[in-house]
Amino acid sequence: MRYARTHMTRVLFYLLLAVAVVLSSVAPGAPVSAASPITLDSFAQVAFPTSITFTVKAQSDSAIVSLRLHYIVERENFATVVSEVWAQFQPGKSVDTQWLWDVRKGGPPPGGRIEYWWIAENASGTRSETSHLKVSFEDSRYKWQSITNGVVNLLWYKGDRSFADSLMAAAQQGLQRLNTDTGAAPQRQVRIYIYGSAQDMQGALQFPQEWTGGVAFSEFDIILIGVSPDILDWGKRAVAHELTHWITGQLTFNNYGAGLPVWLEEGLATYGEGPITSQYQDLLAAAIRDNKLISVRTLSSPFSADSQTALLSYAESHSIVALLIQTYGRDKMAKLLDVFHQGSDYDDALKQVYGFDQDGLDTRWRQSIGVKIAQAAVQELMLAALSV
Ligand SMILES: [Zn+2]
Numbered sequence: 001m002r003y004a005r006t007h008m009t010r011v012l013f014y015l016l017l018a019v020a021v022v023l024s025s026v027a028p029g030a031p032v033s034a035a036s037p038i039t040l041d042s043f044a045q046v047a048f049p050t051s052i053t054f055t056v057k058a059q060s061d062s063a064i065v066s067l068r069l070h071y072i073v074e075r076e077n078f079a080t081v082v083s084e085v086w087a088q089f090q091p092g093k094s095v096d097t098q099w100l101w102d103v104r105k106g107g108p109p110p111g112g113r114i115e116y117w118w119i120a121e122n123a124s125g126t127r128s129e130t131s132h133l134k135v136s137f138e139d140s141r142y143k144w145q146s147i148t149n150g151v152v153n154l155l156w157y158k159g160d161r162s163f164a165d166s167l168m169a170a171a172q173q174g175l176q177r178l179n180t181d182t183g184a185a186p187q188r189q190v191r192i193y194i195y196g197s198a199q200d201m202q203g204a205l206q207f208p209q210e211w212t213g214g215v216a217f218s219e220f221d222i223i224l225i226g227v228s229p230d231i232l233d234w235g236k237r238a239v240a241h242e243l244t245h246w247i248t249g250q251l252t253f254n255n256y257g258a259g260l261p262v263w264l265e266e267g268l269a270t271y272g273e274g275p276i277t278s279q280y281q282d283l284l285a286a287a288i289r290d291n292k293l294i295s296v297r298t299l300s301s302p303f304s305a306d307s308q309t310a311l312l313s314y315a316e317s318h319s320i321v322a323l324l325i326q327t328y329g330r331d332k333m334a335k336l337l338d339v340f341h342q343g344s345d346y347d348d349a350l351k352q353v354y355g356f357d358q359d360g361l362d363t364r365w366r367q368s369i370g371v372k373i374a375q376a377a378v379q380e381l382m383l384a385a386l387s388v
Helices: 002-025 161-182 198-202 229-252 262-272 278-289 307-328 330-342 346-354 358-368 375-387
Strands: 039-047 051-073 083-086 092-102 113-122 127-129 133-136 145-149 152-156 190-195 214-217 222-226
Touching (some): 039 113, 039 133, 145 161, 152 161, 161 190, 161 330, 190 198, 198 222, 229 262, 229 330, 262 307, 278 307, 307 330, 307 358, 330 346
Parallel strands (some): 152 190
Antiparallel strands (some): 039 051, 113 133, 145 152, 214 222
16 A cells, blocks of 8 residues: 555656646747746845935846835834835846935834835836845944843843843832732833933934933833933832833823823823832922922823923822822722723723812822812812712
8 A cells, every 4th residue: 555655646746747847848938927037135224323224136137127115113003004115226137226214204213123025026027025024223332231031121231230130120120019009011022221321322312302311112112211320229210110101001002092191101100110209209398388289180291391390290290190099099090091091081081980080180189198279179079078
């Protein structure tokens, strides 16, 4: 039996060979395209932080008439967005062309990854595609070292290993604290680039703000922080702060472009850093004393560019979120984030979960920190208490 099967296979093989020979012998009438394959070669070069140049070389017996670059910037998205670029070149049998992407006009963040491929066509109608390659928009101005623990990959170039280990420990603690306070757990891996100073980091950003010490690109799973080894304690808080932004970004990402009120976004991030700082406590005390507190509703919009007002805004946001977590619990906070994930108006989301809107929250919060509140607000609180 065994022999017979082998024999059959061999017969089939010769039969197929015969068919192939017959087909190739009628070649004169066959399309030219089969005889005009396209050879393609491509690569990409990063000029950080300004551009990425994609180069392609194409050769064929028939003139190359079309070269299109396709690329995808890796990011959290509901639909994959493929960009297409038609390269400019003189048609010919041997073409060498490139396309320069000026990433200063809406490119990937530092560390962002791009998948790309080229599609070529020649005059005889042959279409050929390169394999899909990847290029990382890495900040090659520095020599990065890397450590990984769980979902966190931490990269740094200034300071020794113990400096990096301390920041990694702060990252792990931050994740743990966030999980305890809000139930949030990361779904993906994150890369944290630790720059040696705020100045170094700002050199990597297109639109740096004066007071930016860290930034989280949540959809790209990338965090940048500028921290020199001599301000380690600040660095630990910054790592926890930006990680919180990253995770809340993941939890509340939606298709409607609706975000969180800034007091919630920054309140969670500062709360995630750990106990309130004495600086925040002093700012709060002074604002209460001078009757200069900013309302919850005002804090739902981006904070003031003035650094002192911005600091008070962070201190208040911490205090507001602390009230929500400590008085109403982790499950309600988790629910609030989920309502925002579905896409919701700020006041509606609060009412749905807590039964009061931003003004109601403002009243409760002021009362919780010992601020005398207006008579109308007292009545509102009493009515709310009666109706519960
Ligand atoms: Zn922040």
